[in-house]
Amino acid sequence: MWELLKYVILGIIQGITEILPVSSSGHLTLFSHFLGMNLDNLTVFLMLTNTGSFLAILFFFRKDVTGLVNSTYRFVIKNDHNFKDDFLYVVKVGIAVIPVGIAGLLFENALPNDLFTTSIALLITGTLLLIIYLGRHFEYNKNVGFQNAIAIGLFQMFAVVPGISRSGITLVGGLSQKLPLKDAMKFSFLSYIMISVPVSILGFIRLSEANESINLLGYGISFVLSFVFSYYAVRWFYHYVKVKNLIYFSIYCFIVGLISLFIYFI
Numbered sequence: 001m002w003e004l005l006k007y008v009i010l011g012i013i014q015g016i017t018e019i020l021p022v023s024s025s026g027h028l029t030l031f032s033h034f035l036g037m038n039l040d041n042l043t044v045f046l047m048l049t050n051t052g053s054f055l056a057i058l059f060f061f062r063k064d065v066t067g068l069v070n071s072t073y074r075f076v077i078k079n080d081h082n083f084k085d086d087f088l089y090v091v092k093v094g095i096a097v098i099p100v101g102i103a104g105l106l107f108e109n110a111l112p113n114d115l116f117t118t119s120i121a122l123l124i125t126g127t128l129l130l131i132i133y134l135g136r137h138f139e140y141n142k143n144v145g146f147q148n149a150i151a152i153g154l155f156q157m158f159a160v161v162p163g164i165s166r167s168g169i170t171l172v173g174g175l176s177q178k179l180p181l182k183d184a185m186k187f188s189f190l191s192y193i194m195i196s197v198p199v200s201i202l203g204f205i206r207l208s209e210a211n212e213s214i215n216l217l218g219y220g221i222s223f224v225l226s227f228v229f230s231y232y233a234v235r236w237f238y239h240y241v242k243v244k245n246l247i248y249f250s251i252y253c254f255i256v257g258l259i260s261l262f263i264y265f266i
Contacts, residue, residue, distance in 0.1 A: 004218055006035045011049060011222035015229025018053040019237050021168025021249045022256070023125055026118045029162050030260050033115060047203025048219055052226030054196035057189050060234050064186070065193065092149035093187065097195040099157035100166075104199075113162050119261035121163025126253030128172045133247040135175075144187055148177040152187065163257070166192065168249070181243050189234065 013031055018024040025046055058065060071086030111117070142148070155173030159166035167188055174184025 007218035011225030019233035023165035026163035051200040053230035056230035096153035103157040118163040122257030129250035
């Protein structure tokens with residue numbers, strides 16, 4: 001029973017922290033360590049729980065995604081230029097996910113996934129959020145352009161490091177380009193949806209190839225809870241968080257990063 005409860009905790013943590021700019025991979029690394037869990041394949045577990053979060057985000061932005069897919073079809077297949085802007089937006093999202101896709105393939109098994117690395121990365125995430133908070137009085141009034149998409153993509157590639165928040169780093173990238181917060185959020189989450197499709201497929205393939213010692217019931221519980229909590233987290237985050245609120249996430253990253261760093265050295 002206690003073992004299943006651990007998966008409940010990890011599923012809830014994944015669901016919340018995947019959305020908030022505090023790093024889900026970092027939190028799963030930290031809590032799996034604190035709970036004394038020896039996950040046979042942390043990468044597979046992360047992929048599976050990320051799929052739960054991906055489906056929640058897809059459900060939340062279902063109207064936007066459906067509209068963009070329809071517009072792309074009408075522009076590419078029907079040659080209807082009234083949908084050109086939406087099609088170009090999809091292209092920009094695609095451009096933004098290329099760097100993180102390449103980084104994921106190159107460094108998936110090369111980066112250390114330990115307390116020290118995670119602690120330092122959380123401190124870096126906190127610092128970046130603090131910088132954006134300090135520049136909160138800037139005027140954010142630009143639309144997403146191709147240069148913005150490239151910049152966000154280059155920021156996003158650092159999210160392969162455990163402790164570097166994907167949502168946080170893409171928000172930092174978007175806000176550094178003077179995009180309005182809502183636009184930066186939407187672009188960030190849509191890019192997450194696009195990159196999550198192949199990652200989710202790969203996760204289920206690896207799960208099917210994994211050894212028998214994997215706790216399938218525990219993984220399933222974490223998957224369901226990551227979906228539920230991600231949905232409510234993204235609904236809250238998208239509707240209520242402002243640039244000035246990012247200081248709280250920055251402080252949180254500093255606190256968690258310093259605590260885990262202290263635990264690493266003792």
